[in-house]
Amino acid sequence: MSDTALPVSLDRDSLVPLAVQLADALRAAAGDGHLRGGDRLPSTRALAHRLGVSRTVTSAAYEQLHAEGWIAGRHGSGTYVTTTPPADRPSKGPAPGVAAAPPTLVDLTPGVPWADGIEKAAWRRAWRAAADPRPTYREDRAGLPAYRDAVSEHLLRHRGLAAGTVLATGGTTAAVIELAGAVLARGDRVAIEEPGYQRAVQAFRRAGMEVVPVGVDEEGLRPDAVPADVRAVYCSPAHQYPLGSRMSASRRVELVELARAEGMLVIEDDYDGELRFDVAPLPLLAALAPDVVAHLGTTSKILTPALGAGWMVAPSPVAAAVLEYREGTGTRPSPAGQRVLAELARHGDLGRHLRKLRRELSERRSLVSATLTSAGIPVLGDDAGAHLVVPCGSAPEEAARMAAAERAGIRLDGLARHFAGTPTVFGNLIGYAGCSREALHSALKPLLAVLG
Template identity: 40%
Template sequence: MSTERHFEETTLRSHVDLPLTVNRAGDVPMAAQLAGQLRDAMLTGMLKAGERVPSTRWLAASLGVSRTVVTEAYQQLYAEGWLDGRHGSGTYVADVTAIAPGGDDRPRGRPAGSARSRSTREDPLDGEWIDLRPGRAWVLDIDRAAWRRAWRRAGAAPLADDPDPFGLPELREQLARHLRRARAVPAGPEGIMVTRGTGNGLDLVAATLLRPGDRVGVEEPGYRGARAVFAARGAEVVPCPVDDHGVVTDNLPGDLRLIYTTPAHQFPLGGRLPITRRERLVAWARRTGAMIVEDDYDAEFRYDVAPLPALHGLDPARVILLGTLSKSLAADVGVGWLVAEPGLLERIARRREDFGDRTSGPVQTAVAALLDSGDLDRHLRRMRLEYARRRAVVVEILGEVCPPSRASAGASAAGEGAPGGDPEGTWRLRGDTAGLHVAVELPAPVVAPLVAAARRRGVLLDVIERNYGSAAGPRVHGLVVGYGSATQAQIAKGCRIVADLLAEARRDARRVEHVGRVEHVGGGAARASEAPGPPGPAHEASEVRSLP
């Protein structure tokens, strides 16, 4: 192999006898190449469920690439559900059959309303996939004329030969005005860094603040990508319980280096952290010296009352704010922001330069043009109305079977509710007043058969259980229903299918409960068979039957 060829291409045969190749001269980013090869290895069985993958440090050294390349590849696979970070023990290949019972969770062809093309072993019965998974925005209503104007301005701007690690000054000024107006963030351009999105910003924070072995709090259940970033940086991820209002601030560990939270719309359960609990969280951070990382991922979209200002405003020295355009505009834009105290931001910028990490200059110019012209604000107003209509469809249809949850007197916004699940709280919608998804809390035995049955009828769903990371396992079970990427007609059709399946599962659960109650009162199966009740064999009482 020539010297030039050696520098262009690096090949690894790892401890699992897996050849991995990174082509440095290729058009595809190295992280995407690596993620694609690992994904193919898991699809073909070369990497099996439960198998531990190499550490980012070891794999980067073996391939001769930066650790950032491997970290980004792992983050992508973690977010897609291919990898699973286990508390204190490393990163493993996930068991995808447990995520989507009855088949592979990657539809063949292009799911309706989705920009992603994935493969599967079967097609839906009616030939159309309806993608109701969360995390996707509606991109087809972007004002094309405004989009072209922004890119004309970007095309006319000179290219930088030495990009600023903080980002384009013009965009930082526009973002400061936007965040002050929309989120009451008291930051000037000197306190804002332009990132490539939430994951990139989170990794920069972790790389700057964390040392191997540091303990980091993450909401439980919570965003899988955050756990992946912290684990990749060698941190010990500590699960922090949530309730109907967000992260439970009572009894947070005192030795956390930082805590990651989604206070505007907790992912995935949807709680909004009330002001009293926000103040308690900031007081805890001041007392312990911990930092708070606030992920403001879909705070622009609230449908009942005005959103609370960003948590960052309570203590800019203790709270690092992360934001992104992936939900408000499109994930393909690849622009986000990191807001922090200027001294800390300087440290993050130096670390970023060490990585050679940057956000595309032309993309930053285009986004600055959208903000400067007011086109982005107009787009946000249109999308709030559009998502409100979609949310109304979801709540109306699913709410017939699972009524929306409202804060009870026993778990007031001012107090701390019991974390996790509550048998009396199942069969309900959660988090329906904001964002681009709702959670449907269900009894544990119902979830897997329902997801499989919905899939057979062409509806793709995600589950709450995927967002747990601790060995203790899920305390809340159910669905996470997104309404960002499908059309309103598809959302209505998909929700009716899900509602029918929910209604049938609930009837079965009530039948089981009734038969069990009769057996208990009657003193045994013999007397239960004589008691009035629904007809059917006695074995129906043992479990909820499979859905069609």
């Protein structure tokens, strides 16, 4: 492509440096189709002459795009576009006879991470570094050593757990499926919090287990309600999902003693245990009783589900059974997300992101909570995580709130769908991580009208 064909113009009165303007313009040209992967760019000298700027400007812009991976130089040939950067393209409207897409709702459902907060340069650097190792034909069923080392350090620093054997997993639900296949048997009874995480419920049921719902309250799961004949107990003690309470110290001890006495396995889902804002992250059940607790963690709430990476710390017999299950089924967690997490940890980007994430979500929770409570609307849940609960009295009221919110351009969730049995508690869950802060602010006024 000739330099004269490039739709580039620079504003010399702008406070934005010319090199930054030029890099942005070239990205935009690729985003709207003027440039495509494989197109040859003009030389820095030719482009500088065409734009009437110094070669320092064009060289700096090219260096930035090269560092980001969008362009590459070929010796003796020139500089080429390697791939097309994502960019907003002008809307052409729906085709004749095709209905326009509905307006985008502000997503205030729980379980969505603050993925927009991931620092772009760190994200790109981690993915580039993750692609450096040569492809391997050897399968590491336990997970990549660098990833397991990074998780061990993460658990010690952020969760106070001196982990023994760490296994990589594909995330919490994938780990539950593996435990069901490796450790439990069809017909076994499994106790699960009610309300609770329904994907875990479905994973156990589809593996042939009988799910036994166990009630929770402001102190978390009730160990006194756990039947003695269950083989496993699944719970989220650090931040109960979805009600948001934490298991008291006395109940933790009671649950561990029950598990030891009855030969139960406690499956601890620590899906967002790093995200506490009032006190330090609570000690793990796995630290209290590593002999009877399988600890599960995930990157899906602190980073993004796109990595498909989690971890398991379990008693040696359980870990060995999981590895045997993987060998027998030919399965293993994907190494791609493991490599990215290991690189983020190696450069210190994971720790910096967690500190940033806690600050952001703490401020968002305070904003939502203060707005609701000042209007006389009650709020449930600890000062932690990425969602809170607004209770109500009935299933029809819960459903009516959700419908009214959607009409106001807001997507909410309800407690009723988080029950494995008949719902007994009702309310709406408000997630505050999945949208921009601006969108969150704009949703608060209509939200008050819906919930008030």
